[in-house]
Amino acid sequence: MQLTIYFTPAEVATVRASALDVYIVIDLIRATTSMTTILDRGASRIYAAQTIEQAQEASRYLPGALLCGERNALQLPGFDLGNSPVQFLQAELIGKELVLTTTNGTRAFFACPPESVRLAGCFYNAQAVTSYALSQATNLGSNIAIVCAGEYGYFPLDDAVCAGYLAQMLIEQTPTLELHESVYAALALYQTYAPPKLLEYCRSARSVINAGLRADLDICVTYNASSSIARVTGKHPHTELLILERVPIAL
Numbered sequence: 001m002q003l004t005i006y007f008t009p010a011e012v013a014t015v016r017a018s019a020l021d022v023y024i025v026i027d028l029i030r031a032t033t034s035m036t037t038i039l040d041r042g043a044s045r046i047y048a049a050q051t052i053e054q055a056q057e058a059s060r061y062l063p064g065a066l067l068c069g070e071r072n073a074l075q076l077p078g079f080d081l082g083n084s085p086v087q088f089l090q091a092e093l094i095g096k097e098l099v100l101t102t103t104n105g106t107r108a109f110f111a112c113p114p115e116s117v118r119l120a121g122c123f124y125n126a127q128a129v130t131s132y133a134l135s136q137a138t139n140l141g142s143n144i145a146i147v148c149a150g151e152y153g154y155f156p157l158d159d160a161v162c163a164g165y166l167a168q169m170l171i172e173q174t175p176t177l178e179l180h181e182s183v184y185a186a187l188a189l190y191q192t193y194a195p196p197k198l199l200e201y202c203r204s205a206r207s208v209i210n211a212g213l214r215a216d217l218d219i220c221v222t223y224n225a226s227s228s229i230a231r232v233t234g235k236h237p238h239t240e241l242l243i244l245e246r247v248p249i250a251l
């Protein structure tokens with residue numbers, strides 16, 4: 001079984017990545033951390049939208065769904081909630097459906113091959129998402145790829161550092177993994193910039209702090225607090241939004 005890391009979503013398209021692989025998408029600050037907390041609160045579904053317009057359009061087909069999202073880290077006008085793990089952890093979400101659009105994270109799921117196994121990973125669910133990815137890849141006889149959501153298309157230090165940590169966990173659980181050289185780079189980045197140091201160096205952290213949401217970062221750099229894993233389970237028929245639901249696992 002091979003492990004590869006894509007440091008931006010664009011790389012996934014460039015190499016014509018395999019639809020058979022298991023993809024762990026990371027948008028540490030904050031989309032995949034938010035998704036994990038949303039499922040922790042008992043939400044039934046997340047609809048991931050690439051654009052604000054798609055999210056608004058989808059909410060017309062989904063009565064009762066909460067409209068959530070941000071641009072420049074700030075909750076969008078007219079939306080019910082932003083992209084804030086702290087806000088989600090305080091919200092009443094049992095059985096709710098949420099439509100979510102974020103600057104980078106929701107788009108990254110669309111960059112992976114359709115029909116592939118796509119999981120939301122972060123520090124918060126690191127143990128759970130790596131164990132599940134390994135079990136899926138073993139069952140399918142496939143490889144694992146970690147995709148960093150990027151920062152406006154650029155290399156994202158926060159996602160890459162988290163990718164290094166997830167890679168370390170995958171290697172600990174399966175020492176026979178065949179490592180692409182991208183994995184060595186991510187492992188080295190994790191060694192150098194592990195939290196809390198990471199937060200001093202990434203633009204996304206500054207943007208969240210500037211929005212007055214510093215407490216979100218504490219959640220984003222909390223390790224292994226959740227066993228929730230958001231997995232893409234399909235597409236909404238009218239709007240093409242990706243549907244993410246909680247993987248049923250007992251750890």
Ligand SMILES: O=C(O)[C@H](CS(=O)(=O)O)OP(=O)(O)O
Nearest residue numbers: 029030031073102103104105
């Ligand atoms: O809301 C976020 O945390 C970011 C926007 S920014 O990079 O902080 O401006 O969006 P995301 O899609 O979660 O990276």
